[in-house]
Amino acid sequence: MNNKEILEFMVDEGISNLEEINYSNDIFIIKFHYNFDEYEIKAARAFADGECNKNENRGDWYSKYYLPFLNDIARDNVEAMVDDCMDEFSLKAECLIHDIKDEEAGYSEAIAAFSEVGNSFDIETVAKAINF
Template sequence: MIDSSKVFEILEKEGFEEVDEIGYKDDIKVFNFFYTFDEAEIEAAKDYANENYDEGEGEDNWYNEFFLPYLTDIAGDNIKDIVDEICEENGLTGEFVLYEIDRDNYEQCEVTLILGEGSKEIDVDRVLNDLEL
């Protein structure tokens, strides 16, 4: 059985904000939270975008092709490491969805985490559709 309070505690300890459990099924637990970028991550994304950006392509290109994708990669890598650790330590299977980062609110991104017991296969699309997320 998935210990929701333990997962909740780990997510909060890792610095995720507004952690909520979304009711679903006993053998599949769903959590929603926000990953907040620190200054170093934002600066690294800006540096990457500035180095690779062609000024003739416009500001939208800077955001959409370089800055936001870099932030998405950082968040995805960091969240994956934490989810892998949670799963290994608790005998779970985990998948997560990282929602598109808003250009006007790039300091954080929303995440939905889906955990299943043991090696249970998780149909992410079905869970998200069932929950209307």
């Protein structure tokens, strides 16, 4: 497994604030941000505007519609990136994405774990061990 190639691949996919996490010799862990682009932000706003009842307060607009839409986008896109990387390098890979809580954040924080096919790990266990 070539960690440098994995890093380059993921950077090319558009992630930012990439950080390698020391965990195990058999598992390569990265922590990063998935940044929302202007089209994703506009789509989330349009969705929230369309779904939110005008009688609902602004907090509901964010918590029930806007933020969940962005969380779904981040989850779908990060999972696709990690799957593409896994296919490109014939690796086992898993990821975990934190839901955004602050509408001003502009990104979701995520981790991805990569290992050779045949190695066994659980992303939830890894996340807990690294305090993610």
